[in-house]
Amino acid sequence: MIIPPPAPPSDKAVGVEATGMTMRFGGFTALDHVSVKVPAGSFHALLGENGAGKSTLVKCMMGFYHPTEGQIMVDGREVAIDSPKDASSLGLGMVYQHFTLVASLTGAENLVISRQDVPPIIDWAKERKGLAAFMERMPFKLPLDVPVGELAAGEKQKLEIVKQLYLGRHFLVLDEPTSVLTPGEAQEVLGLVRGMTRAGDLTVLMISHKFHEVTAFADDITVLRKGKFAGSGKVAELDHKAMAAMMIGDQPIAALDSRTGVPADARPILTVRALRAPDRSGLKKISVDGLDVKSGEIVGIAGISGNGQKEFLEVLAGQRARDAGEVMVKGAPYGASRAEARTLNVRFIPEEPLRNACAPKMTVAENMAFRTFDLSATGKPVSWVNMGAIRAYAARLVEQFKVKTASLSSPIAALSGGNVQRAVLARELTGDVDLLIVSNPCFGLDFSAVAEIRARIMKARNAGAAVLLMSEDLDELLELSDRILVMSDGALVYETPIATASVQTIGEHMAGHH
Amino acid sequence: MTDIAASPVLRSPAASAALEWIARRAEGFVIPVGALIVGMALFSMFIALLGKSPLQLYDLMWRGGFGSWFSIQNTLSRAAPLLLAALCVALPARLGLVVIGGEGAIVLGGVAAAAMAVAISGAPSAVGIVLMALAGMLAGGIWIGAVGALRHYRAVNETISSLLMAYIAIALMNHLVEGPLRDPASLNKPSTPLIDPAFVVGPIPGMDVHWGLVVGIVACVMSWVLIEKTRWGFAARIAGGNVRAAQVQGLAVGPLIVGFCALAGAFAGLAGMLEVAAVQGNANGSLAAGYGYSGILVAFLARHNPLAIIPVAILLGGIEASGGLLQRRMDLPDATVQVLQGMIFIVILFSETLYGRFRMFNPDLWKRDV
Numbered sequence: 001m002i003i004p005p006p007a008p009p010s011d012k013a014v015g016v017e018a019t020g021m022t023m024r025f026g027g028f029t030a031l032d033h034v035s036v037k038v039p040a041g042s043f044h045a046l047l048g049e050n051g052a053g054k055s056t057l058v059k060c061m062m063g064f065y066h067p068t069e070g071q072i073m074v075d076g077r078e079v080a081i082d083s084p085k086d087a088s089s090l091g092l093g094m095v096y097q098h099f100t101l102v103a104s105l106t107g108a109e110n111l112v113i114s115r116q117d118v119p120p121i122i123d124w125a126k127e128r129k130g131l132a133a134f135m136e137r138m139p140f141k142l143p144l145d146v147p148v149g150e151l152a153a154g155e156k157q158k159l160e161i162v163k164q165l166y167l168g169r170h171f172l173v174l175d176e177p178t179s180v181l182t183p184g185e186a187q188e189v190l191g192l193v194r195g196m197t198r199a200g201d202l203t204v205l206m207i208s209h210k211f212h213e214v215t216a217f218a219d220d221i222t223v224l225r226k227g228k229f230a231g232s233g234k235v236a237e238l239d240h241k242a243m244a245a246m247m248i249g250d251q252p253i254a255a256l257d258s259r260t261g262v263p264a265d266a267r268p269i270l271t272v273r274a275l276r277a278p279d280r281s282g283l284k285k286i287s288v289d290g291l292d293v294k295s296g297e298i299v300g301i302a303g304i305s306g307n308g309q310k311e312f313l314e315v316l317a318g319q320r321a322r323d324a325g326e327v328m329v330k331g332a333p334y335g336a337s338r339a340e341a342r343t344l345n346v347r348f349i350p351e352e353p354l355r356n357a358c359a360p361k362m363t364v365a366e367n368m369a370f371r372t373f374d375l376s377a378t379g380k381p382v383s384w385v386n387m388g389a390i391r392a393y394a395a396r397l398v399e400q401f402k403v404k405t406a407s408l409s410s411p412i413a414a415l416s417g418g419n420v421q422r423a424v425l426a427r428e429l430t431g432d433v434d435l436l437i438v439s440n441p442c443f444g445l446d447f448s449a450v451a452e453i454r455a456r457i458m459k460a461r462n463a464g465a466a467v468l469l470m471s472e473d474l475d476e477l478l479e480l481s482d483r484i485l486v487m488s489d490g491a492l493v494y495e496t497p498i499a500t501a502s503v504q505t506i507g508e509h510m511a512g513h514h
Numbered sequence: 515m516t517d518i519a520a521s522p523v524l525r526s527p528a529a530s531a532a533l534e535w536i537a538r539r540a541e542g543f544v545i546p547v548g549a550l551i552v553g554m555a556l557f558s559m560f561i562a563l564l565g566k567s568p569l570q571l572y573d574l575m576w577r578g579g580f581g582s583w584f585s586i587q588n589t590l591s592r593a594a595p596l597l598l599a600a601l602c603v604a605l606p607a608r609l610g611l612v613v614i615g616g617e618g619a620i621v622l623g624g625v626a627a628a629a630m631a632v633a634i635s636g637a638p639s640a641v642g643i644v645l646m647a648l649a650g651m652l653a654g655g656i657w658i659g660a661v662g663a664l665r666h667y668r669a670v671n672e673t674i675s676s677l678l679m680a681y682i683a684i685a686l687m688n689h690l691v692e693g694p695l696r697d698p699a700s701l702n703k704p705s706t707p708l709i710d711p712a713f714v715v716g717p718i719p720g721m722d723v724h725w726g727l728v729v730g731i732v733a734c735v736m737s738w739v740l741i742e743k744t745r746w747g748f749a750a751r752i753a754g755g756n757v758r759a760a761q762v763q764g765l766a767v768g769p770l771i772v773g774f775c776a777l778a779g780a781f782a783g784l785a786g787m788l789e790v791a792a793v794q795g796n797a798n799g800s801l802a803a804g805y806g807y808s809g810i811l812v813a814f815l816a817r818h819n820p821l822a823i824i825p826v827a828i829l830l831g832g833i834e835a836s837g838g839l840l841q842r843r844m845d846l847p848d849a850t851v852q853v854l855q856g857m858i859f860i861v862i863l864f865s866e867t868l869y870g871r872f873r874m875f876n877p878d879l880w881k882r883d884v
Contacts, residue, residue: 319761338764348762357762359755370752370763374745385748406878409538414878 013203014075014091014171015040016061021070023056030056031067034229036222038171040075041200043193045214045235046207047247048224049446050417054207057224058173062094063087074171088116093169095160097176103149107159110148111166134166139192152511153304154185161193165202174206178213182304183474183507190217210475211240223247248447256451257458262482266294267330269435269466272316275325279311279490286311286490288325293435298457298467300481301492302474304510308490309470313439316468317348329435344435347428351440354420360413364405365394367412368427401426402452418449425456433465440471454480474503488512534877541875542817549865550815553858560853566844578839579832590723593831595620597730598785599809600827601737602658604818605778606672608741609754609771613661615676616782617806618683619654623783624790625687626653628797629695631709631790642713647787654783655776657683662775666768672775684802691798705798715792724792726785730827733781737820750774782806808834811859830855 016038023031031053038044048054060067063081071078074090081087101110112118112127131144140158148156157177164172174193178186194217196202208214214221215235222232223246231246272291279286286308293299303309314320316327318336327334329344340346350356358367366373369390376382377389394408403422405415412420421441428436438457442450457480461467471477477484484501486494486509494509496502558568579589602616630649634642661679664670690706697707715725741747753760753767760767785805790797812830816822837851870876 317762318764319758336764338766341764350758350762355756356758358759359752362751362755366748366751369748370759373748381745383744383746385743385745407534409534410878414876 012170013040013197013200015042015203016092016171016205017073017076018057018061019071019073021057021060021072022068023053023060023065024068030227031060032227033069034224034227036205036232038203038205040203041197042219043197043204043206043217045218045221046205046224047209047214047221047243048230049247050444051226051446052224052230052247053227054224055175056227058094058175058205058207061087062092062173088167088169091168091170092173093164093167093171094173095157095164095175095177097179099156099160099180101148101156101159101163104147106147107142107144107151110159111144111163114163114167116167131166135162138162138165139195152185153180154182154189157181157185157189158192161189170201171203172205174204176207176209178208178210179472180305182511183503184511186213187216193217211243214243215240225249244447256455256479257462259458259482260296260462262294262297266296268292268294269330270468271326271328271331273326273328275312275315275322275327277311277315277320277322279308284308284490285323286315288312288492291485291492293466293468295434295466296461296464297482298461298469298480300477300484301468301470301487302477302484302506302510303470303472303487305472307488307510309487310439311490312487313350313437313470316437317350345432346435347433347437349424349428349436349438349441351443353424354413354417357424358412358420361411363409364398364403364412364415364423365391365408368394368397368423371427397426397430398423418445418453421445421449421453425453429456429460433460433463436460436465436467438467438469440473441469442471442473442476474506478503486510537875537877541869541872542819544875545865545868546815546817546862549861550858553861554854556861557854557857560857561846564846566846571840571844571846574839574843575833575836578836585832585835587722588835589828589832590721590727591831592834593827594724594726594730595785595789595805596808596812596827596831597727597734597823598781598788599805600812600816600823601733601809601820602654602778602782602785602806603810603813604816604820604823605737605741605774605781606658606662606771607754607813607818608747609750609774610757611662611665611771611775612673613658613676613775613778614673614810615658615661615678615680615683615806616778616809617802617804618676618680619657619779619782620786620789620806621680621687621801622657622683623650623654623786624794624801625690625695625706625786625797626650626783627787627790628706628709629690631713632695632707635710637710637712639712642710643715643791646709646713646791647784650783650787650790651780652783654786655780658779658782659772659776661779662772663768665775666771680806687797687801688799695797697796700796700798703798705794705796708796709791713791714795715788724788726788726792729784729788731824733784734820734823737781741820746770746773782809808855811855811862814859814862 019035021031021034022029034053034057036046036057046054046057056065059065061072061081063083063086066082072081073079079090081090108128108131111131112122135144140162142155142158142162148159151159161172177189181189190213193202193204197204206218218235220232220234221238221243223230223243225247270291270293272288275286275288277286301309311320315322316336329346332344334340334344334346354360372393373385373390374381391408398405398408401422403426404419412423415423441453441457445453454476457467457469469477469480478501481498483495483497484506485492486506488509489512494506561568561571578585580586599616599620602619603613606613627646627650630646631642634645657679658676661672661676664675665672692704695706696704717724718728741750749760749765750770752763753765753770757767786801789801794800808830812823812827816826833854834851837848840846840850841848
């Protein structure tokens, strides 16, 4: 029998176990005696809502934070990780949600300069040879000679992972690795990573919100809730419902209104014809030839971020000038002025409401009055602002929309993300709404807030509003939309009614294969 | 967490609401006052290093600024232009703009008022004064309004452009008073002709302080009402708090910015007019006396609140009024008062980083403990 030579130790997957991790920031306990065990060669998923302590836990493991209490063991040996450098020398690495590559350099250049021991003068011929030999052993096939800026998102994500492996790291934390990928790219990248864990080359701890990814690729899960351990188990033995229950505990979840049918003769509310506008780089064009949104329907627009959805929305909201074309609401030309929005009952809810729809330092009451401060109780324009009426109005809406706030005089920035979004929805969904334009309404919100906000949008639709919903979350679009359109390279390239929508086909059009 | 002062347990709702109300407003008062005290303490060290007594200094400062009816009147005279100059900083600041070139609007406002006085010499007194004021306000309004327009429509940094435009304004004034508008009789100090004596703005009855003080106080009160009580002020606060949110609400951000900047410039221009009509009697190089720059300090100390500008301008006016006394009695250089102002300003800028850091001012943090 021939015994194969032992592989060098750095080529083997690394197991990590963290026990009793506690992290306090002043009086606030972000992480309370949490333990997680990730054996060598396993694919472990870390689940939890925003603020559950997932990133605090991995930052402790990576040496960015010094935990108040707790031990970390790497391959069964207790270690002290005081800095990211220590983590790196133990073979621990992290891939962030957003890319950290230098766009103007090639893949090869990015890999070489990321090393700790880059020589002052780089012998590129030698480096290239070394890289070629390294890539031989990788399951990932990547063009290393083109600038990273020209790679597709999936390729960039693969390069980020390859970079970690090139730096000799065999325990990787992946922080929501598929948030910028198409469904097809996500499948491919996670499949390859899983292959490497199966082969015993890599251990993975993945932070994720997407249950279907967890079910398809992970072996085990650990769930955190409010900084505490909330459960763990084998993926094979858990269904989505059980995982959701661990994540949110026993809070009630708002149910969607049942969807009423769209009458065939519903009148079109929003009509866009032959719209042309520059995108933010000024190099490409947004061109929407025709789009109609009818009363009582939700039209979803899917697309990978950076394909012009944001600019299209800015044109509709009057924040970006258009070169040509027309936008009509109920047959009247619409230029997004305050008077037009008011007479035509148009409401706009941008993504990240605290950044785009609120003045963070103004009070909750003032923020809730942004749409109506210049109107009297009877809807007449007034010159004098009545703070008493504004507070009374806000008090009513806070009650109706269950906005949790210490006081109406609190600055709105003091509220949690879900409550900021509730306050904005309260402001925009009160009164008659004929057209509602929404962008990524649930980005970064926790489970119960997401369910409630989706329910509110569905309710507005059922009350007869035309809804244009732009979202980077395909699951959200599939749940809410009556029709789904795909935007790619600034144009609407595909349309399907919800009944025949398939993730596969939508994904292909998002990726530009059409 | 234990913070006895902040524990709301066993407090009636009304009392705790009142406490919240006080706490939310106290921050904007305690921090600037604290900064002022720290700035003065640092200045004491500077004085001690010069081998003089800080105690004597502050004693003299008090007496020079507020110790007698004479010094109070001196202080109030100096406060008058500071009120208007500070509004030129505070109004754009509420829209998120840092405009520091009020000096330019003061200077041009003065020249425009003097030119108007020459043109309408012989008109009735009230007509003359009103037309001079309008000319000064128009010149200042156009100057700072242009800063706002450059900012909004061409994305030119308003801090830099207003500062550079102040230099242009001073050069323009020098050109006009030494050239086309020069009174041939003004030999040593080139000036425009003296204004018609009927146009001179006199003292407030019973005081040796000109009417500019009243004008400045009225302007501050009106500005406060504009910002806090009207739809335009509310819209400006939205745009200043987050311009994207204002655009999403369909508010006309461009006209708001240009309008508030123009109003700010008009107040500074009015300060220039008053310098001509109440102090100098004509326009000359003395218009660039630095009121525009002292106004920056006043506005920042007042946290851009027009009502707070009134006491702060009087305080700063008092410090400036005591300069002569310090020079005579303690043999300190003329620039001493400016060193003090500079130190206070640096501490004020540093204190901006302290907002939101103190639990006692933040009722939103109290409730989490319960």
